[in-house]
Amino acid sequence: MARRALITGVTGQDGSYLAEHLLNEGYQVWGLIRGQANPRKMRISRLAAELSFVDGDLMDQSSLVSAVEQVQPDEVYNLGAISFVPMSWQQPELVTEINGMGVLRVLEAIRMVSGLNHSRNGGTQIRFYQASSSEMFGKAFETPQRESTPFHPRSPYGVAKAYGHFITKNYRESFGMYAVSGMLFNHESPRRGAEFVTRKISMSVARIKRGYQDKLHLGNLDAVRDWGFAGDYVRAMHLMLQQPECGDYVIGTGQTHSVRDAVRIAFEHVGLNWEDYVVVDPALVRPAEVEILCADPSIAKKQLGWEPTLDFPQLMQMMVDCDLLQVTREHEYADLMPAGAW
Numbered sequence: 450m451a452r453r454a455l456i457t458g459v460t461g462q463d464g465s466y467l468a469e470h471l472l473n474e475g476y477q478v479w480g481l482i483r484g485q486a487n488p489r490k491m492r493i494s495r496l497a498a499e500l501s502f503v504d505g506d507l508m509d510q511s512s513l514v515s516a517v518e519q520v521q522p523d524e525v526y527n528l529g530a531i532s533f534v535p536m537s538w539q540q541p542e543l544v545t546e547i548n549g550m551g552v553l554r555v556l557e558a559i560r561m562v563s564g565l566n567h568s569r570n571g572g573t574q575i576r577f578y579q580a581s582s583s584e585m586f587g588k589a590f591e592t593p594q595r596e597s598t599p600f601h602p603r604s605p606y607g608v609a610k611a612y613g614h615f616i617t618k619n620y621r622e623s624f625g626m627y628a629v630s631g632m633l634f635n636h637e638s639p640r641r642g643a644e645f646v647t648r649k650i651s652m653s654v655a656r657i658k659r660g661y662q663d664k665l666h667l668g669n670l671d672a673v674r675d676w677g678f679a680g681d682y683v684r685a686m687h688l689m690l691q692q693p694e695c696g697d698y699v700i701g702t703g704q705t706h707s708v709r710d711a712v713r714i715a716f717e718h719v720g721l722n723w724e725d726y727v728v729v730d731p732a733l734v735r736p737a738e739v740e741i742l743c744a745d746p747s748i749a750k751k752q753l754g755w756e757p758t759l760d761f762p763q764l765m766q767m768m769v770d771c772d773l774l775q776v777t778r779e780h781e782y783a784d785l786m787p788a789g790a791w
């Protein structure tokens with residue numbers, strides 16, 4: 450019988466890649482969807498024929514219990530979150546509710562539906578994946594960061610993710626649940642939201658190249674990240690839930706680049722000099738920055754047999770190529786619309 454997976458955050462970048470991956474692996478896949486006529490469903494319209502949906506909200510415990518009861522999943526992937534770090538200084542309570550307490554609510558839903566309590570530990574068939582983040586390392590105690598590196602988060606987002614990480618571990622230890630965290634470093638793709646720096650760069654480069662934009666405003670060009678391809682990282686999520694013993698894994702490439710490198714690679718790809726277009730805007734610099742993040746993924750490579758397939762220059766170039774097509778298509782479409790309609 451086909452295995453059943455429930456994904457929260459299915460309309461996001463990672464949710465869409467993971468849903469595709471699991472469907473290819475023969476799973477029946479349900480996405481948890483929040484709100485009536487959620488417009489974000491459009492983002493996964495290409496999967497509409499194969500994917501099922503179930504209503505629920507990470508802010509609403511009873512809806513999560515109902516969703517788990519209805520789907521009866523073998524695997525639950527909790528990817529739902531507010532993922533844009535700067536928003537966590539603007540709405541810290543909301544980010545903590547969803548990114549921190551939301552994890553607890555999903556774990557509780559699994560525990561309740563599985564009938565686990567202090568006297569009846571373990572034995573649940575439902576395996577749980579939590580999307581932990583390299584932001585938990587923050588002002589890192591060591592570089593590269595590995596599974597044992599202590600956390601020092603630098604944003605309310607990172608603090609909330611650290612709670613999600615530890616409560617997942619705690620439910621594993623308290624109730625014998627198969628519950629794991631993937632400590633994923635930055636992962637990007639043409640499906641990345643436009644607010645994140647790599648996509649902001651690739652979209653701006655495409656618009657500048659086509660003559661629709663003049664300048665690209667950025668914050669800290671010296672920030673250094675370990676950027677990989679999101680399509681590779683969802684394979685690691687799935688592999689983590691297939692192990693005989695559960696554990697938490699660092700997922701990244703082990704290679705670092707600065708924001709300045711990203712900008713240079715993207716502009717060079719279309720034959721432009723980045724220094725003619727980039728403007729540094731102090732308003733985009735964060736209150737507490739994470740200067741450098743670099744993964745040591747050696748345990749995941751050895752134990753999961755996981756390997757990334759794209760390096761960072763290839764990834765940036767692919768994103769620019771996709772955005773060149775998208776910008777062209779948007780403007781052709783706009784030209785066909787009645788005046789004032791677009």
Ligand code: GDR
Pocket residue numbers: 531532533534535581582583584633634635636644645646647649666667668669670672673674708733734735738739
């Ligand atoms: P990050 O990703 O915060 O690392 O979190 P983001 O792409 O937003 O920032 C990366 C670095 O670039 C610097 N930067 C800018 N960032 C944005 N967004 N816009 C700018 O104009 C800009 N200029 C410079 C930032 O200061 C930062 O240092 C991502 C998210 O996906 C999280 O949800 C996830 O947990 C982590 O990656 C791993």
